Amino acid sequence: MxxxxxxxxxxxxxxxxxxxxxxxxxxxxxxxxxxxxxxxxxxxxxxxxxxxxxxxxxxxxxxxxxxxxxxxxxxxxxxxxxxxxxxxxxxxxxxxxxxxxxxxxxxxxxxxVREAPPADVPSLGEAERELAEALREATVALSRLDVAGSGPAAAAAIDAYRARAEGPDEEVLAPGYPPRAVRVLELARRVGLLVSLAYESGHGGAVSASEIAARGELLRPVERVARRARVAAYNAYVEERERG
Incomplete structure (x- = not known):
């Protein structure tokens, strides 16, 4: 376009x-x-x-x-x-x-569609700050809950993903996007991967219904932050054009 x-x-x-x-x-x-x-x-x-x-x-x-x-x-x-x-x-x-x-x-x-500001989309700066905080908090909390998604297996999976993303064949965003959008999208993907690993680890170390519920309560807001950041990153090109 x-x-x-x-x-x-x-x-x-x-x-x-x-x-x-x-x-x-x-x-x-x-x-x-x-x-x-x-x-x-x-x-x-x-x-x-x-x-x-x-x-x-x-x-x-x-x-x-x-x-x-x-x-x-x-x-x-x-x-x-x-x-x-x-x-x-x-x-x-x-x-x-x-x-x-x-x-x-x-x-x-x-x-x-209605020509109006989209709902709940943060700026790239806001998204980057929210993601960094969510990643720290989720990692600490999941470790306390003894969830498999926060241990060495998760770290290895994230490192493998980052290696693929940094490879020569991976184009994260189309040409014309600001570098910050690429950083935010990569961090959002990393947070999303952590959430997925935590969900996919089955019951992991959580042996009671209350612990499983606690994991869900923790992951839902982190998931929301990651989705907001993905939208902010993908929309960055249009947002820059709108600002002139």
Missing amino acids: AGNVSPDDAAIAIVGDDAVHRVEGLPGESGPVGLTLALGRLRTLGVTGWRVALPAAGHPLGLSGPPEFNARALEAEEAVVGFGAPYGLVPELYEAGPAGDVHTQVVWHCLA
Whole structure:
């Protein structure tokens, strides 16, 4: 949307290993159209960038309305909101193909959005500070709870992830993003990995229902901080353009 790559190249990057992506409800079209055409059309309609929304129950993170769009985005738990023109896209995923060769197909529903500040999205500076604090607090608290996700196995998994992320083939964000956005996204991913390891460790050292509940109470706000930071990082390019 910023004009740095062609719609074809953007569509290839978006589709990845999925079978096909189509956009439904695009102004001027009577049915679903291919992603390349849709991106080009949305750009001519005035969309110059996208904000990411990652809403969850009770937390409309990144949304700006109206209610119909918010409801669909909450159901999907993700959406993108256009910058420059009032259009948003909400994905709907399908699985298709024979057993052993199943691919994901995506239909993006194009809907009107309200041009207003997105809900609960911090600045990059705020997100970075919140993440650093959440990582420290979660590590200490999980260690006290004797959760497997805070021990040497978690540290090894995080180090392995960081090695992959720092490799030459990993592009964290598209060209044009500020370096701070890359740092924030990497830290958000690291915090998210810690949370996932803690959840996936089963009961770990938590031997009672109260200890398991305590772990959940600890992880939920940390998870929320990580989601807010991811949205802040992905939206940084648009936010900088909006500031001029």
